[in-house]
Amino acid sequence: MTEHPVSTHDAAADDRNEDILIYVDGQIVPRAQAVVSVYDSGFMLGDGIWEGLRLYDGHIPFFDDHLDRLFEAAVYTEIEIGLDRDGLKAAVWKTLQANGMETDVHVRLMVTRGRKAKPFQHPHLSLWGSTIVIIAEHSKPDDSVVARGIRLHTVPHHRGLPLTQDAKLNSHSKLNCIIALNHAVRAGADEALMLDPFGFVNTTNACNFFVVKKGAVWTSTGDYCMNGITRQKVIDLCRAEGIPVFERNFSLVDTYAADEAFLTGTFGAQTPVFEIDGRVIGGGVAGPVFRRLRAAYKALIKASREG
Template identity: 55%
Template structure:
């Protein structure tokens, strides 16, 4: 049975989490926003997903860089600076006594509207900021097995339509891709760019391994992925040849290995694409090596952030 890479085993502790909404910590059942909120009415907002390891939000600087970049691009005033958002995240984690095995969703919308209309000038108040923390980790059996992908007809669009680098609330492009992949019995959708080259997946980034080299797309038609960037960083540090380039499905079908990256699950091998088995259908040596290198980057980031707080 197909499963999303974001599948997890339910944790009963999540029933009692407290959610941060504009400075208030509310029980899950009471954590609501207005039906006039821009995020609900229009999908007008930006968001980030973060993992928490050793009590530290991992790669927080990179995630906040992307959040503020997206907010500036759509002329959204978040209303808090970086220090304020970090303080809100830490307040949320402390209120829930969370340290490890946590996934956190930070969402910012343009706030409530005077009337349900798209013009930002119809906004009636400041931005809505929501922080949802959950005890949640990727299913280990799915990570061990690897993913099955299906190439969908839905393409990543041009930046003059909706810049694919934005981590916006408006995700219908990716949702329709996800629906098609699910109906095809796959775990994730592989999406092409407008020119027919491989771009990304509906909720993760995509890599292949060919002749010892790691390939991923140019990045022109995909989100600026934090995990993607860290995999490329790990390759550079270890003298592993990594290329951001155009490549086609023909290159994918004959790859020795393939994998997806994302904040939630890290690196997960791909075992099959469009009915073609990749390699021997099992996670390969390059994936295992990069998983270890990525864990090392996480540990370094946690140590640095913990040291900064003690200083």
């Protein structure tokens, strides 16, 4: 067991991040001065939406896909972003250019309902429009995680029905996932494997989850999890590569007997899973389907940049 949990967001420390400039409501300010009001609805209530982006060699792959999801969330939550798509794109590039960033950068684009007149939840108390914050950090994924793999522990906290909080919504309120992760870490794992309301395998606290069985790739139906951009790209790549892929209900019985398992997310792209609930998956090494898809995804990133 490692001394501390491995994470799909592991990255080498970079001293440049101590002096980054951050976008706050149209202003580019030093990190120490990048603040929002304690009355901000995001700070006070988790009332906000966000997207994570990656900068590769001067290019942000799938930028439009991320903005599609952000604006869909804005419609659902009735948050007036205050900028259109071109305005948000310009704000992101302004932040990157101010920092002289060209590659290996993670961008977190956040929009809240804005500052409130009183510390209560009613949306009408947010009188001054949205708060937009863009944090861009030098952050290169730790490729050694492919050799180390991720350990998962199945937790009792599930991704709920849309009647409570729709898991497809990329909101600031992540407490359910954080509690799940704490549970998994206490059990000696790296991340939490979360089930759906009916006990089928769903996702982790931070990433989408896939298994490989007899050469076919399985993932959840997507009904109770964030439908990740990278998740969809992997499904598309399977189809393009002639790899059978299924979005289906499956249980822990299917999972424990998988030949391979892996996670997907914007930051880490694809990360292999070597252990689930103490059971070794795929002999504890990255399998051939994972490696094939990881190579295909890197080629897709390169093609999107050149296109």
